[in-house]
Amino acid sequence: MIRHTKNNRLVILLSGLLVVVACVNISLGSVAIPVQEIFNSIVDTPSKSSWHYIITNYRFPKAITAIIAGSGLAISGLLMQTLFRNPLAGPFVLGLSSGASLGVAILILGAGVISGIFSTFLLSPWSIVIASALGSFLVLLAVLAATLKVKDTMAILIIGLMFGSLTGALVAVLSYFSNAEQLQQYIFWSFGSLGNQTWQGITILSLCFFIGLVLSIFSAKSLNALLLGESYAKSMGLKIKKNMLVIIIATSILAGGITAFVGPIAFIGLAVPHLTRQFVKTSNHFVLIPAVALSGAILMLVCDTIAQLPGTVYTLPINAITSVVGAPVVIWLLVRKRKLIF
Amino acid sequence: MAKHSIIRCQDLSIGYQNKKKVAVIASGIDFSITQGTLVSLVGSNGIGKSTLLKSLTAMLPTLSGSLQVDGIEIKDYSPLALATKLSVVLTQAPASKSLTVLELVSLGRQPHTNWMGSLSQNDKDIIYQALEDTDLADLKNKNCFKLSDGQLQRVYIARALAQDTPLIVLDEPTTHLDLYHRASVVTLLKRLTQEKNKTILFSTHEIDLAIDISDKMLVMTPQKIIFDSPHNLIEQGSFNLLFPNDVVVFDKKTGRFSVS
Numbered sequence: 001m002i003r004h005t006k007n008n009r010l011v012i013l014l015s016g017l018l019v020v021v022a023c024v025n026i027s028l029g030s031v032a033i034p035v036q037e038i039f040n041s042i043v044d045t046p047s048k049s050s051w052h053y054i055i056t057n058y059r060f061p062k063a064i065t066a067i068i069a070g071s072g073l074a075i076s077g078l079l080m081q082t083l084f085r086n087p088l089a090g091p092f093v094l095g096l097s098s099g100a101s102l103g104v105a106i107l108i109l110g111a112g113v114i115s116g117i118f119s120t121f122l123l124s125p126w127s128i129v130i131a132s133a134l135g136s137f138l139v140l141l142a143v144l145a146a147t148l149k150v151k152d153t154m155a156i157l158i159i160g161l162m163f164g165s166l167t168g169a170l171v172a173v174l175s176y177f178s179n180a181e182q183l184q185q186y187i188f189w190s191f192g193s194l195g196n197q198t199w200q201g202i203t204i205l206s207l208c209f210f211i212g213l214v215l216s217i218f219s220a221k222s223l224n225a226l227l228l229g230e231s232y233a234k235s236m237g238l239k240i241k242k243n244m245l246v247i248i249i250a251t252s253i254l255a256g257g258i259t260a261f262v263g264p265i266a267f268i269g270l271a272v273p274h275l276t277r278q279f280v281k282t283s284n285h286f287v288l289i290p291a292v293a294l295s296g297a298i299l300m301l302v303c304d305t306i307a308q309l310p311g312t313v314y315t316l317p318i319n320a321i322t323s324v325v326g327a328p329v330v331i332w333l334l335v336r337k338r339k340l341i342f
Numbered sequence: 343m344a345k346h347s348i349i350r351c352q353d354l355s356i357g358y359q360n361k362k363k364v365a366v367i368a369s370g371i372d373f374s375i376t377q378g379t380l381v382s383l384v385g386s387n388g389i390g391k392s393t394l395l396k397s398l399t400a401m402l403p404t405l406s407g408s409l410q411v412d413g414i415e416i417k418d419y420s421p422l423a424l425a426t427k428l429s430v431v432l433t434q435a436p437a438s439k440s441l442t443v444l445e446l447v448s449l450g451r452q453p454h455t456n457w458m459g460s461l462s463q464n465d466k467d468i469i470y471q472a473l474e475d476t477d478l479a480d481l482k483n484k485n486c487f488k489l490s491d492g493q494l495q496r497v498y499i500a501r502a503l504a505q506d507t508p509l510i511v512l513d514e515p516t517t518h519l520d521l522y523h524r525a526s527v528v529t530l531l532k533r534l535t536q537e538k539n540k541t542i543l544f545s546t547h548e549i550d551l552a553i554d555i556s557d558k559m560l561v562m563t564p565q566k567i568i569f570d571s572p573h574n575l576i577e578q579g580s581f582n583l584l585f586p587n588d589v590v591v592f593d594k595k596t597g598r599f600s601v602s
Contacts, residue, residue, distance in 0.1 A: 229435075
């Protein structure tokens, strides 16, 4: 595809915006910290040690988590919209988040069955990531298997919703048989939260994001071919099964890994690719992937800034904010364009 | 020297196969298409035209017999190698409607580009030539959802041209078009065989148009598949085998079907 220098400028602009939004995000909160102090805490110790503590142990990890979660979910949404040829596809709609939830629920709630040393081993951050990614991978595979039988794109969405309900029901059954402590742990996870991440957790999260991003970029050419549909892609020499599997793995690692840490977060995956298409006038995935990743990160930081209600001690659940921002965006796009195109 | 044969079938059987059943659609298919010919495939609804085209483009494995593309068995091609020999224009619309004409046509270069799909000057020249040949240069920055059906069909043909293959296979490129645009599409195909030495095989329901313009025709009847020039096919009365004779009959003198 032919690339435009205009798009390169756009990516630079978005990167600049991301830095600004990140600084605002870090400086605002229950205690306002001057932006200058943020830079001080990177290179030197700031004037107040309490600020330094808040920045390095709370706000930095949270901002990084927001950036990774936002771009990762947005990329996975983009990949799914192209893969399923459906503008309404996204990790939440197609039941990926529910699949991840089921994986985590089985792990946390099922850990009670195998008590003792095993359960502490089972509840390490790594195993939650694996359970979550595996859960979303299996759901995605099931949805894809269904799409090979059913060609109707509307039916695919309904199948995704059904998988969501099904996994929801299984989680409910599991919750019924588990004790209060495990239930509480699971419910807190399912609220979704960007905060309280350890640096070890962030390392794992970054690794998932990095693998998913690299796989996506390597799939960009096949994604471009898939814009014409599977038969055309095949006729242009694409090894369709192999490439689709890579795209699915990338999506599951991104959506599953992120969901494991921050809980199921709605609308970012669905809305960001559509928002990005409003100003990136191309369908080339080599341009779309970086643009969507940056926009996702920016939107997530903005949502998080709103969620921490600057100047108060309260923090709203991030999931509520992304839905409040995301749902109207999708409705607005539909009403304005009368249809969603991708 | 005899002209180079680009596609060659010998005792070919096509159809669908799964674990338990084999459904043969047609068997004993024998024909050979030489380079630079325009071949049309005609037959009634449900006779298996699409199945034949799918088999010829390796989207469906053949059941038995030999099918060679440019002298090599189609089974022995890797997907990428085959993509440099034959390109297709399908009936189904592309999944994405927001692609611009230029982007869609550029995608035809995929088999020739690296993992990033970056286009060399040569690639760009071929793309612009394809746009010129199909009279699309003025529309190149338009989104596909803004185009008419006739323009879209030319975009798909331009994409196939950009793929730069000796053989192009089109599945019913004239459907949904009015008379003027049907004629424009087949005239374009004719011109491509003559000026670019492309070999073009297309299926169609426009038998009159096909008779007028094709070098050779494949007539698919319930009994067999007949391959010959339109003139010989009229002489032999092959077109009367296409349909049951109760409603329409073929008039040898006019070379047209008429309602009886």
